[in-house]
Amino acid sequence: MILICGAGAFGTALAVTLAQNGPVTLWARDAAHAAEMQAARENTRRLPGIDLPDAVTILSGPLPKGDTPCLLAMPMQTLRGFLSEHAETFARRTLVACCKGMDLTTGLGPTGLIAQSCPTATPAILTGPSFARDIALGLPTALTLACADEATGQMLQRVLTSPTLRLYRSTDTIGAELGGALKNVIAIACGAAIGAGLGESARAALMTRGFAEMNRLAATLGAQPQTLAGLSGFGDLALTCTSDQSRNYRYGLSIGQGATFDPTITVEGAATARAVLARAQALGLDMPITHAVTALVTGELRVAQAMDMLLSRPLKEE
Structure with missing residues (x-):
């Protein structure tokens, strides 16, 4: 199972494509938003017109614990606070940043923030040329999956590749997040x-x-x-x-x-x-x-x- 934190357009699109591989949990901070998606089986606020597959479970409230990979699909400037808030839940977990930018306060990129806030977690980043609607519609897309730990990167590449989403692996997290x-x-x-x-x-x-x-x-x-x-x-x-x-x-x-x-x-x-x-x-x-x-x-x-x-x-x- 994959956990995706962030029910914006990109998090929802990833949930749709990864549901082809197995169960996905899509976590939303806003309980009302989660309830809307559950009722409509669609993210009408951020990605209208795209049905959510049955394999996607929508949650809000406390984050589910476990050792499955967690994708962090949220704006860059909110990532640091989110990681600090949930540092205990994320301990020793594989965290894949799906945001692009540099934190205004620290000057760090996504994997740097993960290392700072959750030092026992394994950071990775998923990035590259993509639009959420293209991914959700099943249009062919290729991205970079960067993780300094090569074995973890290989695992993530297998787990996060779908029939229409192709991932190329790298160990250069600095280059990937800066690009x-x-x-x-x-x-x-x-x-x-x-x-x-x-x-x-x-x-x-x-x-x-x-x-x-x-x-x-x-x-x-x-x-x-x-x-x-x-x-x-x-x-x-x-x-x-x-x-x-x-x-x-x-x-x-x-x-x-x-x-x-x-x-x-x-x-x-x-x-x-x-x-x-x-x-x-x-x-x-x-x-x-x-x-x-x-x-x-x-x-x-x-x-x-x-x-x-x-x-x-x-x-x-x-």
Whole structure:
């Protein structure tokens, strides 16, 4: 049995696809939300139009104990508090983070937070180019499953692969989580450029130079270069920077258009940009796109000013 903590769109989508392999428990923090899903056999709030298979059990309240793997499908900025709240239940358990970002308070990624809050647990991360509805509809999707413990990674790869969800295994948790976090920042930049009418060439330049920034920070923090070139880095960057299904891209579009964005929608890249910039500055790293995105999300700069800032930088070799 698999336990999924978090009944948002992605947690629900994972429950739907993994139910093809066996029983899945989908835990929701909100008891009323859990009751709605149980009655309708559908997550009408987050993933409407997708039936929940009979193999999916919906729970709220106390987390079930046991030694089965637990997938943490929740916003990055809520993960640290959730882990601290349930540290005793998660002791010596395998915890798979399914969120992308960097914690604002600690500057840590998901596996770092797991190691800090639940030191006896085995951390892993599931990340890569994917949209919840694609996974739930059974459209073919490939993700990275990273776990420093190779035996645990092999077990998770077997358990979490479904007929339409293919997982590639890695031991580089640092690279995998950085790819997922940093691409959201670049997606905001790309959305802002398109929203402001700066064109496809500007987007291509931001993706390319953004990828260079991603690699710069990842290498400094000990990631393997090939990880960022894979699904969790380049693959996720390509998807998130070019699709209207991406919340981070749509958020950037709204900034570029001067429009209001729905505040109830989680935009991981907004907080991550601030956390990444602080980490980069502490390390003495130059990350101009991340700097520009941080200024955009905090309202310090408008898109035209941010673009002028980037274009006026000293000329150099690629």
